[in-house]
Amino acid sequence: MRPLALIVALLFGAFLWLYYLQDLPFRNAPQQAISFSHQIHYERGIQCAYCHMDAPRSTFAGMPSVLKCLGCHRIVIPQYPEIQKLHVYWNTQTPIPWKRVFWVPDYVRFNHQPHIAAGVQCQTCHGSIGSMDRVRQRVAFRMETCITCHRAMNARTDCFGACHH
């Protein structure tokens, strides 16, 4: 019976990997170009909208420009090695290559604008980023997450009009 069980386990594992596990980005917290800690900034009272200011007016939430970081870090702990990296990027005028953590597939038209207008908190979808040193995806961006919330808030659940066009 030994080989039979092994084959069944392998097949079942392959099925799981193919259809479910391979795109579970739970564990992934990519190593960023500059190991920026949200926790430290959030504890000093900097709100999300200060850096990601395009959320209320665009599909893309926006990333802080290099100059915005330098706004403070030209004075605040400039000698810190990570901040040195920031200065190198600014001096060579190259944008910081952040790795994207939160993404939805191409056939989903996610738009921050209506969500911010409806008063949805950033933590609802992005998890408690304020308490994270390295950004990690806590809430799975799968349709189930979105649909449950849309139905609870009786937001628009029209497949074509709202998300998939």
Place this chain on the structure above:
Amino acid sequence: MPPDYFVGVCASFADQKLWRAATLAAQDSGQAIEAYGPVADEATMRLLRPHSPQNPVRLWTLLGGMFGGFAAFAMTIWMSRDWPLVVGGKPIVSWPPFICICFEMTVLFASFACMGSFLAYARLPQLTLPAAYRPEFAVDHFGLFIACAPPEAERWQQQLTAEGAQQVWRIENQPRGRLALPTF
């Protein structure tokens, strides 16, 4: 009542009519018997009536069918209403197409129930064959096994040979090996 133990007398008939007569006689005597034969025909079944008047398979098939039909209707209606999408100007619960699915599931579950009840009542699948079974019973001979204690076995042997059995032999409690290995 199926013979749970394998002690008794077994006879092999070449002629179906003799076999039928012997089986009928054995049934009347009230002994626990089991009859084997290569051919399954209605006539023998009506004559020997091994079971209660109604065969239980029919009841289970009906129950299975009704369950299938109800399950289909429940499934289609609940699923259509769970995420109600308007399609081609048709109502959400458009029962005409649901009837087709209901019919299909009725037949499906009726067949499952029918097979299940048959296997249950025929006590299949069995890994070991009864001791009385001879390979020729599947080819051209008809077998009759009568479960009786050794003392009466002798009497039954004479009776069976009198009734035209080609061969009669005694069966002691010999369980078969795995996967149905009949002895020659």
Place this chain on the structure above:
Amino acid sequence: MLRRDFIKASTLAAAGAASEACRQPQQILPLLAPDPRLIPGRPQFFASVCRECPAGCGLVVKVNDGRPTKVEGNPDHPVNQGKLCLRGQTSVQGLYNPDRFRQPMTRTARGQLEAIDWPQGMARFQSAVATAQGSIAWVGRLETGTLDRAIRAWLTRHQAPPPLYYEHFSYDTLRRSFQITYGAPIVPIFRLDRARSLISFGADFLETYISNVEYAHQFSDIHSLAHTPTPAYFLAVMPRVGLTAASADEYWPARAGTEYLLAQALLAVVTNRPLPAGMEQCEIPMDLIERAAQRLAENRPSLVLGPGYGNDSPTALACQIAVNQLNDALGNTGQTVLPDVPHALTQCATQAEVIELFEQRPRLLLLHHANPLYHHPALPLGAPTFTVSFASTMDETTQRADLILPDHDFLESWGDYAPRADAPGILQPTRIPLYDTRPTLEVLGEKPAAYSDQELQRGLAAGVQSAAVAHRAPATPAVAPNVSLAPLPAGEYTLIPFPTVQLFDGRQANRSWAQEIADPMSKIAWDGYCELHPETAKRLGYEPNDVVRLRSPFGTAELPLFVSTWIRPDCVGVLIGQGHSNYGMWANERGDNIHRLQNPAPLADGLWHAASVTVKLESTGKNRPLANLQTERLQRDKRLALALSSKEPEPPTTPAASFYHFHHPYVNHRWGMAIDLDSCIGCNACQAACYAENNIAIWGRSSALSHREMTWIRVEIFEGDQGHPSTELNPDLRFLPIPCQQCDNAPCEYVCPTFAAYHTDEGLNGQVYNRCVGTRYCSNNCIYKVRRFNWYTPQWPEPLNQQLNPDVTVRAKGVMEKCTFCVQRITQVELDAATNQRPMRDGDIQTACEQTCPTNAIVFGDLLDPASRVARLAADNRGYGLFADENTYPAVTYLKKKARRG
């Protein structure tokens, strides 16, 4: 308990493998410095001018995150008033042309072109200029304003003759006739919107004549029932029915070359002088001429246009002079013909001058976006002449160049262009240059007089400046030259080289949209072809798609045959614009170059004539299937493209009674569309706008051969209907644009097994791409056949993928797609209205096709709002639904064409 929790609970050891997600996460690059105007994720809009042809329409370029994705007409520009033709829409493909030069190139000793960098390029350029000592010739596209002044200054500084602005449609005959009749060789401004009646002796003003978007707009104002209760009367006199003659009320198939007799006859009738001799040659009955003259006299002011490129025969000059005199006699000069407001085309060199320049073999030839060798293959270009080309893509002339210093594309560069004095427009770069190219102004090193700041600011914002111009009275009328037409020798056919709206003079041949969107008249895509009348074809024993060799005294060309009744039996029409040998991946091998057939030298009157040649036809035995996207032209009694019958008005086609009266619970909107068949001129601009907006895939000729084009709105052409069949004397042609009808009882929805096709709460027929498994039953069941299937994985060759619209999903292989009424535009406007708490007004949302339609034939709006234009048009008595009796309740209403008088 949800299924996934169940899986998690019972997961076996295999879960350990879920380490790094195997899909590589994308990168996000922030800005270096914050820019208040730039909101990442929101499009920006820049005003510019379209340089695809000398018409110079105003552009508004939509730029997504630093890359232009779509161009639309500039509503404030006087020339095109917010509209664009098919060529304008494909200008984005010019910017992202995969065959563009990446850096300067030079020809080595062995004759190969190899890449060099700019310093080397400039050095070779300076040395060439030095050695030329004044024998320099500039042959470039038409330029006005700053660049024109810079070029002239540079040439005078090097003691060189002034530049020759080369346009193949240079209207030499028109300018010569104006010099004779009005004393100045100018291309005038025509005001169609003031005309009450219109005659064209061959000018295809809806396709390529001078400024086709402007004329289409003005023509629709005077001719369409939607814009005027008393439509003007339009008579077309030409040997072949092109897109312009298709919208005519009356059509005279005059023998090619005899148009001048008809013009002189009309002039004689209007000024009641004796008719010219030889009227029987033009095979037009006299009563028709009297009636036309009478109609011209009654409806003033009228406008008469002369011959176009297609019938630029040796007698064209006489015809144009007669037309000018007719306009004079009818008092149109100053009203609809403004001879003293010169169009920019007046600066163009005539073909004769260009031919003569190439004969002189200058020591240095500078080519700026001009391709004379394609139109005049016989021109000598070689050894003694050192050729420098500023073209941005390889073409027939640049292939023989010695040095290539690639110029920016017009969407990447500063500049200005004024098609006429009162409509100058400013070009501004909409992105950083794609490749290592430099603007020609910089290469010449000229410092032109700069615009003042506020002029620049106002110009940049509006993209246009307006200046009033006075009109001057005409000079004394001159005598018409006497000319006669030789009878057609037996076995020979007059060659009619007709330009088309999508290919112009061949400039747009390397645009996949211009090639994939079928020719408006013949519906043939991806190929050049020759056109013969069915009788001629039968007499010569040719079958459609046979390759026919056309032999003229100057050359031969082999082209597949398309048989159509819209051309005179004694003529053979050839499509110009195809036949490129070295112009790019989409333009090459599309048939032979027909310009080899034309007479390379100017005729006796010093003018080069395009249609001055007769050809013999020979069969080659070969066969080349043409990708004909609509083989059936008769709509039989299928009530597709309807006309108001002169008899009693037919009852509108109401849907039959139905058992299932399921009323959709529309709450806020039910989007609908109205298409006016009387306004539609069939120019396919809507198709090009749709391709640009919705990332529609292109798979080339082999797929088009088996009807696999992906257009979301196809324009069908029909000849008459059961009531009044289309005759050769009066072809009643009707164009029928068919987008998705977004039916309420959509036949495609109830057959889809996975709910990929379903009805949204706003009346749209949704197509969810990620749910579709590709059974294709929806396309089978759609009675309008508007659903298209992705046969392969779509490819966009580098850098065309930068043109993709980020708001629209790019579909994968195996998925259905169809017109979505530009749902991305609908949701964006709805979002903005919701976030700003203001109601949505009618006209806030414009679909891509509605926005660019030059004749405003398409109107989009909310059918639930009774005040909206589309609701009013839906209730119009001209309105009807396509196949309404099939109970699909379409959301698109078609408005019947007016009955054809003639």
Place this chain on the structure above:
Amino acid sequence: MPLRSEIEPARFTLREVSDEILRPVEAPPSMRYLLGLAFSLLCVAIGVAAWGRQLYIGMGVSGVAWPVMWAMYITCFVFWIGIAHSGTLISAILYLFRAKFRPSFSRASEAMTIFAIATAGLFPILHLGRAWRFYWVFPYPNERRIWVNFRSPLVLDIFAISTYLTVSLIFWYLGMVPDFAELRDRALGWRRTLYGVLSLGWVGSLRQKAPFLKLYILLAGLATPLVLSVHTMVSWDFALSLLPGWHEEIFPPYFVAGAIFSGLAMVLTLVIPLRHFFHFEKHITMDHLEALAKLIILTSSIVAYSYASEYFTAWYSGDTYERTAYFLRAFGHYWKPFWLMSVCNVLVPLLFFFRRVRRSLVGLLVVSILINVGMFLERLVIIVTTLAYSFDPGSWGLWHLTWVEAGIVIGSFGWFMTLFLLFVQFAPSLPMAEVKRDVLEAKDMVATLSAAHLLSEETVHAA
């Protein structure tokens, strides 16, 4: 007086029956058999190669295009489902009617049913644009909370075909359990283990035979309406649409009759070579084949009536779309397949009115093959011409066969033949239990008749 064919079996003995039927199974496969198996495996390889290419490159390699989005694949689907239905007809419906010639074909035609459905079942997956997402058509619970559109004829198809496969599989397999038991007793080594497992421990005792007979009669009763409903739903793939040429009320009975018609022809095409190569002439007599031929005449007449009624309703309705569709079906681009189909389905079966043709093996074989060609073309013509010439003349277009489609069709025939050849090698092609029952009944009949002196001496002597 009983028919001669009824007392014919009296001549054999039960052991003789067993040996003859089991000889092909127990004998090693002949060279001819291996050659046939190799050839059909080659065809399957061609089919798999063609499908691989279509999956890798896209649907564009097949001939389907706009507007003809369905062609060869759905034709094959309906064709193979049609073949399956006659198998059920012979094994189930004729069992209910106690038809005398049933046992000789029943096992072979049931096998044909199973393998035909197995082949037909491939096509709904194979014709999909995204075949790797075929499971989205099943209503399985998923985290997207989206179910299936039960109004779509395709979903009805899924339920119908899967139910039909399951029920036929049960009916076929349980029917063979007694035969496997006999094979188990005669086999050795791994074959004994195989047949032992397959026979579920069947010993033919009364306790097992009583519910078995009841099961058999019930399943036959269930399969009969199932057959009619399955092909009705397959015909609804077309009849539920709006297209002129598909949207006809005659489709369900027309498709069911057509299915049984083409199925019977396939039974003949399979049984005649089977009978010849495995020498079952004694059990599958010419009378049995002639009975099938008579059934073919009946179903052919129904199909002919359906063609006529389609054209009459199109003409009589006066609807312009219907008239154009049907006129162009007969005289449009695809007139050749149309007229070939009409000849094969209507005229060729009329040959069976002649007794000589009915009783000649070559005649039966040729006519049955022509009928199947005709029925294949009929589905192709219905699908392609309706899509090519639908409502709007501007959207008329044609379909052209490509080698990928041809490869997949060859693959489907190869797949069917491979399964059938494996069946013939590993399982008895005739239901031995029922053949023996007929032998015993024949012997009883001869005994009673000879007792009543009603039979001539030599027939008694021959029995």
